[in-house]
Amino acid sequence: MIAPPLLKPGDTIMFVAPAGPLDRQRMELAKQRLEERGYRIKMRDDMFAETGYLAGSDQRRAEELMQAFLDPEVDAVFPGTGGYGTMRMLELLDFAAIRANPKLFIGFSDITALHSALNQHAGLVTYHSPNPMWGLGSEDNLQPFSAKYFFGAVEQAAHDELADPQDGYLIECPDGVPQPVAWGSGRARGRLVGGNLSLVAAVEGTPYAIDTQDAILLIEDVHEAPYRIDRMLRQLQLAGKLEGLRGAVLGQFTDAYDEDEEQPAEGDDFSVNGVLRQYFADAGIPVLMNFPIGHYPQNCTLPLGAEVEIDADAGTLRVLPLLAPGH
Amino acid sequence: MIAPPLLKPGDTIMFVAPAGPLDRQRMELAKQRLEERGYRIKMRDDMFAETGYLAGSDQRRAEELMQAFLDPEVDAVFPGTGGYGTMRMLELLDFAAIRANPKLFIGFSDITALHSALNQHAGLVTYHSPNPMWGLGSEDNLQPFSAKYFFGAVEQAAHDELADPQDGYLIECPDGVPQPVAWGSGRARGRLVGGNLSLVAAVEGTPYAIDTQDAILLIEDVHEAPYRIDRMLRQLQLAGKLEGLRGAVLGQFTDAYDEDEEQPAEGDDFSVNGVLRQYFADAGIPVLMNFPIGHYPQNCTLPLGAEVEIDADAGTLRVLPLLAPGH
Numbered sequence A, B: 001m002i003a004p005p006l007l008k009p010g011d012t013i014m015f016v017a018p019a020g021p022l023d024r025q026r027m028e029l030a031k032q033r034l035e036e037r038g039y040r041i042k043m044r045d046d047m048f049a050e051t052g053y054l055a056g057s058d059q060r061r062a063e064e065l066m067q068a069f070l071d072p073e074v075d076a077v078f079p080g081t082g083g084y085g086t087m088r089m090l091e092l093l094d095f096a097a098i099r100a101n102p103k104l105f106i107g108f109s110d111i112t113a114l115h116s117a118l119n120q121h122a123g124l125v126t127y128h129s130p131n132p133m134w135g136l137g138s139e140d141n142l143q144p145f146s147a148k149y150f151f152g153a154v155e156q157a158a159h160d161e162l163a164d165p166q167d168g169y170l171i172e173c174p175d176g177v178p179q180p181v182a183w184g185s186g187r188a189r190g191r192l193v194g195g196n197l198s199l200v201a202a203v204e205g206t207p208y209a210i211d212t213q214d215a216i217l218l219i220e221d222v223h224e225a226p227y228r229i230d231r232m233l234r235q236l237q238l239a240g241k242l243e244g245l246r247g248a249v250l251g252q253f254t255d256a257y258d259e260d261e262e263q264p265a266e267g268d269d270f271s272v273n274g275v276l277r278q279y280f281a282d283a284g285i286p287v288l289m290n291f292p293i294g295h296y297p298q299n300c301t302l303p304l305g306a307e308v309e310i311d312a313d314a315g316t317l318r319v320l321p322l323l324a325p326g327h
Helices: A024-036 A058-070 A095-099 A109-121 A144-154 A156-162 A197-202 A226-238 A272-280 B024-036 B058-070 B095-099 B109-121 B144-154 B156-162 B197-202 B226-238 B272-280
Strands: A012-016 A040-042 A076-079 A104-107 A126-128 A181-183 A187-196 A215-222 A247-254 A287-289 A302-304 A307-311 A316-319 B012-016 B040-042 B076-079 B104-107 B126-128 B181-183 B187-196 B215-222 B247-254 B287-289 B302-304 B307-311 B316-319
Touching (some): A012 A024, A012 A058, A058 A076, A058 A095, A095 A109, A109 A126, A109 A187, A109 A302, A187 A197, A187 A247, A197 A215, A247 A272, A247 A307, A272 A287, B012 B024, B012 B058, B058 B076, B058 B095, B095 B109, B109 B126, B109 B187, B109 B197, B109 B302, B187 B197, B187 B247, B197 B215, B197 B226, B247 B307, B302 B316
Parallel strands (some): A012 A040, A012 A076, A076 A104, A187 A215, A215 A247, B012 B040, B076 B104, B104 B126
Antiparallel strands (some): A126 A302, A181 A287, A307 A316, B126 B302, B181 B287, B187 B307
């Protein structure tokens, strides 16, 4: 795995739109804030293209992403948002060329398909994180928790302050942030894989299916009813993808119920938490549920394709030191 | 493939609940109507079990289904409805025992996972059809079109009247029934596979993934937005499942848009039909779209695992003669 260089003041970040269309106002706000922090922002004129639910054609979006990785002026690649569309461009990407030009890559939700493809096909560590439209360019900006772990992960100076060179850093969840709940016991180390559950399920059976063997699986989702979460987890289970796990991080599953729908009680086996419990509570591996990550203002940044450690007894997640570039 | 014997007056049909909970009133109405037609109905006391979104535990539902196939008194197995749950019991079924006791099996929606498992793991022809809760037990009963092709498929006497021993029968769509539209040209013969697109996608990557090689793929769905249909078809495409197709039957995709959502124009590439067009219009195979099958009152019954023929020039679908039992 290659861990791309972290950001330094003066670096250039390229905004891209590999999935759904972008909102100009939010992208502009994200640009201003990152410029104030010392970065230069680059983007293509056609980044705001809108073709149905896509930010322009598959060809346009793939070319833009390849340009971002190949342009020597660019140091990091920030997809503006998720939505849907990354699965449509996987076959148009040149993963060898990306591997030869490793750059910091962020995002979440639909970006999950790119994360796993970059991890597995380009050997690149990437960052599951807030993005320009949902966090960096939100009216009320990144929440303190989200900002701490975003910049602590992707910015060299903030990272050096946060992380111990030998032990990495613990994710600390102060009051006001969802409190992780541990299932199982003991500790587990493994490379972190996954992201948005819908995407993890949607690449099953394809060459982009996620390798979960000896890994720690991260999942989160939005607008998926409990039976749909069940169906996706059952797909992973039948595909053997839950068998070789060392641990799991279960993030937020927001808006799982219709507004007019009565929510099942917390202890109900068929509530969201009940479904998660069915698959993970007695899996014999350390699990952290209700972790502050996902479609939620408290959205922790974590490295994908890199090592993390779950301590189920302490109820904590530790990000281990990244591999040096070229390791 | 084994084509199980069709129904004769005096035969016994067992109602089962392998997925979601059943409605007593509709099941009672379906029972009455089938009894009036000369059948005996059998069911277990616990068929109306309700555990969250499931009709009782996985074990209960699996035992009930196995009992239906193994009980020598039972001639046909009618799941009351779909919903969700069949994927949770696939590993609890004894397909060799089912193969040794071939019986007529019907249903649609979530039942798709059982259809394909019975086709592929028990070598049994099954019937994609209305069910007791949605059609047979509906207040206004099966619509004439649905009734004609349901009984014409599953009842020996009606079948003999409908089908030519050499040529089988054409599905005819009179006024008031959705009119199929052909894409591509020429004719294709192949075994029919598929059903509900969400389930076809949800078994990808598992031992129950659907073998589409040299097949004619049937898909329909309900409550799935265009981008979700796109995502599922992209999964199948990336998995290579659209490559070896001989043809496709695209059924109804009902309630694809939220009520308060503006529907895209018919010609829009990102409407439901636009998405289907992207994958199937130029696939070089005969395709029938807007076929009257799915979550819709006009729900044609078609045999799965058996041969059908699409004639794209005539815009028709022909059900070919079934293999003899034990063939």
